[in-house]
Amino acid sequence: MFVPGFGEASPESKAAKNMQDFFTYVAVKIVLAQLESYNPEGYEELMDFVSKNSLNDGDKFCSGLMRESPRHRGLALRILEVRSAYIKRDFEWDNLQKLAFKMVDESNTKLMREYVLETSHMENGE
C-alpha cells in the first residue's frame, strides 16, 4: 500500500530498519549477560563502551566497537552473529503481530474511555 511521506522507502522497510536497531540493542544485552558469567573483563569493556556510545544507531555502534581495539572487535563480531541468529531463530514474529493488534485495540479503547470519563466528570462538576 502506498503511504505518503516515506519517499522511496516503504513503511515496511522503515519499520525493518527501526527493528534492526532494536535487535542490535537486544544482541548487546544478550552478549553482556553471557560475558558477565564467564568473561568479567570483556563484560567491563563492553559496559564501558556502551556507557559512552549511543545504541540508537545499531550499525554505527558496531562500526565504532570494531575500531576500538582488537578485543572490542571480537565483541563486535559476536554482537553481529547474535543479532542475526536472534531475529532468525528466537524472536517470535507471530507474537509481535499478535501483540501489536492487541495493543492498538487496547490503546484505542483506553484513549476513548479516558476522554469519555474526563468529560463525564466535567459535566458532573458543573
Add this chain to the structure above:
Amino acid sequence: MFVPGFGEASPESKAAKNMQDFFTYVAVKIVLAQLESYNPEGYEELMDFVSKNSLNDGDKFCSGLMRESPRHRGLALRILEVRSAYIKRDFEWDNLQKLAFKMVDESNTKLMREYVLETSHMENGE
C-alpha cells in the same frame, strides 16, 4: 526466549510498543493525505498540531489531539481508526520479516567488508 534487561516486558512486546508509535505516525500521514484533497481546513489544523506536538509517543499525541477542540477530536478518532485498519489490513507483516532478515545480513556483511577494506588501505599505505 529470555532476554536480560527487559524487566517484565518481552522483546516482542517492547517491539510491538515501538511499532504502535510508528503506526500512529503512518496513520497521521495517511489522514493528512486524505484531508489534503477534500478538506483543506482540516489539513491545515492537523499540520499545525503536528508541527507543535511530537509524534514520538503516538498515544500521547492522540490524547492531546482529542482535547484540542471538537474538530481536532474528530481527526483524532479518524487516526485511531486508520492505525487499527492499517496494521490489520495493509501493513505487510511477512514482508517486514523478510526485509529484516535481508537487512541484518547485508548490514553485517557491509560492516565487516568496510573494516577489512579500511585495514587493507592502511597496510598498503605503510
